[in-house]
Amino acid sequence: MQETPRAEAAATAVYIHIPFCTNKCHYCDFNSYVLKDQPVMEYLDALEREMELTVRQYPVEKVETIFVGGGTPTVLLPNQMERFLNMVRTYFPVDPEQVEFSMEANPGTTDEEKLAAMKEGGVNRISFGVQSFNNELLAAIGRIHNTDDVYRSLENAKKLGFRNLSIDLMFGLPKQTVEIMKATLQEALALDLQHYSIYSLKVEENTLFHTLFQRNQLPLPSEEEEVDMYLLIMQTLMEAGYGQYEISNFAKPGFESRHNSKYWLNHSYYGLGAGAHGYMRGQRHMNIKGIQPYIDATKSGLPVMEQFEVTRQEAMEDFMMVGLRMLKGVNNADFSQQFGSKIEEHFEQALTKWLNAKLLERTEEDGYRLSKEGILLGNEVFASFLS
Structure with a gap:
C-alpha cells in the first residue's frame, strides 16, 4: 500500500536568535555568549545575509508570528535594535494588526528608549525572564537582576503601551520550597499580566548546575516537593482566571502564545541566527552555533550545520x-x-x-x-x- 504524502504548508512562523547575554546563568544550555567584546554589528550583517538567502529559497507567503529569542535580545543597544527590526520588517513583511511579534527580554535591560525602539519596530509582545521573585534564589541561579528590576521593566513596558506581557518562572530550583513558590506566585499574579510560562528546572549538560549535580553539591527539592509545587501552580493560576493551555503555559483568554502553538501543532517555521533550528518543506535544519563561524558561513551561503528530511x-x-x-x-x-x-x-x-x-x-x-x-x-x- 502506497503511503499518502503529507501536506507541506508554507511556514507562517519565524524564529530569530540573538545569542548575546550579559552573563551566563548557572542552568542555561542555550546557544548564548557573554556580550563583552562580541561583534554585534557583524552578527546583524550576517543575519541580514541569512534572511536574504532564506526568503529567496523559501519565499514568504504570509507571516503570522515572529519570535525573537536568545540569549537576551534586549542587550542590543537602541540603534542596534532599530537596525535589527528594520531588517526583520524588510524580509518578513507582516500585517501589524494581525501579527504576534514577540521578543524575549531580561529585567533590567529594557529602558524606555529601548522599549520605544522595539514598539516602533513592530514588537507587540514581550516575554520577560523573571524566574523567581526571591532575590536570594535569583542570585543562587546566576541571574543578575532583582525583583526591583522586574517591577521597573514591567512598569516601563506598560507605560510605552505594551498590552501583551508574559513572564517566565521556574520551579524545582535549588533550595526552593513550596512556600517560596507560593510567595513568588502571589507576587507574579499581583502584576495582572496576560501570560505566564512556568517551567521545571532541568539540569542540562555543559552547565554549572550539571557540574555541581555531578559533585552532589546541588540541593534540589525532592520529587514530591516538585510535584507539590506544580500542583500549587496549576491550582493557583486556575483560581486567578488563567487557562492552562499547555503543560507549562497559562494565559488569559485570547492571550495564548500563537507562535509556540505553531510548534505544538507541528507546523513549519523559519529558523534564523546562530544555532537556530528551522522546519521547512519536511526538512529540519540546525544552524552553525559559534558567532564567528556563523558570520563567516553567511558570506558563502546559508549557515546550515546539519539538515535532514523528516520521514512521514x-x-x-x-x-x-x-x-x-x-x-x-x-x-x-x-x-x-x-x-x-x-x-x-x-x-x-x-x-x-x-x-x-x-x-x-x-x-x-x-x-x-x-x-x-x-x-x-x-x-x-x-x-x-x-x-
Whole structure:
C-alpha cells in the first residue's frame, strides 16, 4: 500500500536568535555568549545575509508570528535594535494588526528608549525572564537582576503601551520550597499580566548546575516537593482566571502564545541566527552555533550545520509528542490534514495503553488529551509515541 504524502504548508512562523547575554546563568544550555567584546554589528550583517538567502529559497507567503529569542535580545543597544527590526520588517513583511511579534527580554535591560525602539519596530509582545521573585534564589541561579528590576521593566513596558506581557518562572530550583513558590506566585499574579510560562528546572549538560549535580553539591527539592509545587501552580493560576493551555503555559483568554502553538501543532517555521533550528518543506535544519563561524558561513551561503528530511513516520510521532503537550490535545481533523489518515491507524497500541491507565482521555473533537493524572506523567506518555 502506497503511503499518502503529507501536506507541506508554507511556514507562517519565524524564529530569530540573538545569542548575546550579559552573563551566563548557572542552568542555561542555550546557544548564548557573554556580550563583552562580541561583534554585534557583524552578527546583524550576517543575519541580514541569512534572511536574504532564506526568503529567496523559501519565499514568504504570509507571516503570522515572529519570535525573537536568545540569549537576551534586549542587550542590543537602541540603534542596534532599530537596525535589527528594520531588517526583520524588510524580509518578513507582516500585517501589524494581525501579527504576534514577540521578543524575549531580561529585567533590567529594557529602558524606555529601548522599549520605544522595539514598539516602533513592530514588537507587540514581550516575554520577560523573571524566574523567581526571591532575590536570594535569583542570585543562587546566576541571574543578575532583582525583583526591583522586574517591577521597573514591567512598569516601563506598560507605560510605552505594551498590552501583551508574559513572564517566565521556574520551579524545582535549588533550595526552593513550596512556600517560596507560593510567595513568588502571589507576587507574579499581583502584576495582572496576560501570560505566564512556568517551567521545571532541568539540569542540562555543559552547565554549572550539571557540574555541581555531578559533585552532589546541588540541593534540589525532592520529587514530591516538585510535584507539590506544580500542583500549587496549576491550582493557583486556575483560581486567578488563567487557562492552562499547555503543560507549562497559562494565559488569559485570547492571550495564548500563537507562535509556540505553531510548534505544538507541528507546523513549519523559519529558523534564523546562530544555532537556530528551522522546519521547512519536511526538512529540519540546525544552524552553525559559534558567532564567528556563523558570520563567516553567511558570506558563502546559508549557515546550515546539519539538515535532514523528516520521514512521514517521524512527523507523525512529532505531531503526537508535541501536540499532547497542549491541554486540548490532538485530533483527527488536524492529523488527517497533515497525513491523510487517522491517528488510530498508527498509534492504536499506545492509545489503548494510556486510555486504560487513565492517563489519556478522548475528547469531543474526535481526539485525545492528557487526563489530570496524565499531566503529571506527560513525559512518560510522550515517549511512548516514539518508534
